[in-house]
Amino acid sequence: xxxxxxxxxxxxxxxxxxxxxxxxxxxxxxxxxxxxxxxxxxxxxxxxxxxxxxxxxxxxxxxxxxxxxxxxxxxxxxxxxxxxxxxxxxxxxxxxxxxxxxxxxxxxxxxxxxxxxxxxxxx
Numbered sequence: 154x155x156x157x158x159x160x161x162x163x164x165x166x167x168x169x170x171x172x173x174x175x176x177x178x179x180x181x182x183x184x185x186x187x188x189x190x191x192x193x194x195x196x197x198x199x200x201x202x203x204x205x206x207x208x209x210x211x212x213x214x215x216x217x218x219x220x221x222x223x224x225x226x227x228x229x230x231x232x233x234x235x236x237x238x239x240x241x242x243x244x245x246x247x248x249x250x251x252x253x254x255x256x257x258x259x260x261x262x263x264x265x266x267x268x269x270x271x272x273x274x275x276x
Contacts (some may be wrong), residue, residue: 161193162220163203164267165213167262171264172204179240180222180269196222215266221269227257234259250275 164167166172173192182194183203183234191205201222207213224230230248237244237259245268258272 156160159199159201161201161203163205164210164220164263164265165205165207165211167207167213168264169204169206175242175263176202176204179237179242181236199209213265215262215268219260219270220266221258222269224271224273226273227275230257230259230271230273237261237271 164172169190171191176192176194177184180195184192185195185201186193190208190246191203194202194204196202205211222233224233227248234244234248242261244264248257248259248271250257255275256272257275258268258270260268
């Protein structure tokens, strides 16, 4: 069987420039591919986030989904929180420990309402 060589999670938007600015400028994710109406950002080696203008059956639908960005430790979560707060993006509270899952994280939203979690594992 052929091995998976990467992964892309796609989210859709009605305002590509605004959403792209969030991922590129606020989260500072590098753009790997710009296809005009779609961009692919690298979140980690082999992991990608795709942002595409909504079309046909592809719609903006943030309910029930979440994009989690893993970072190295608590101080990295705090650094990301500071950067996101400084950009003026709305966050859902301060970073906190979720003992149930053994993580430390905070949540914010992209311009389309998709929930973004920045987290580290505590063990």
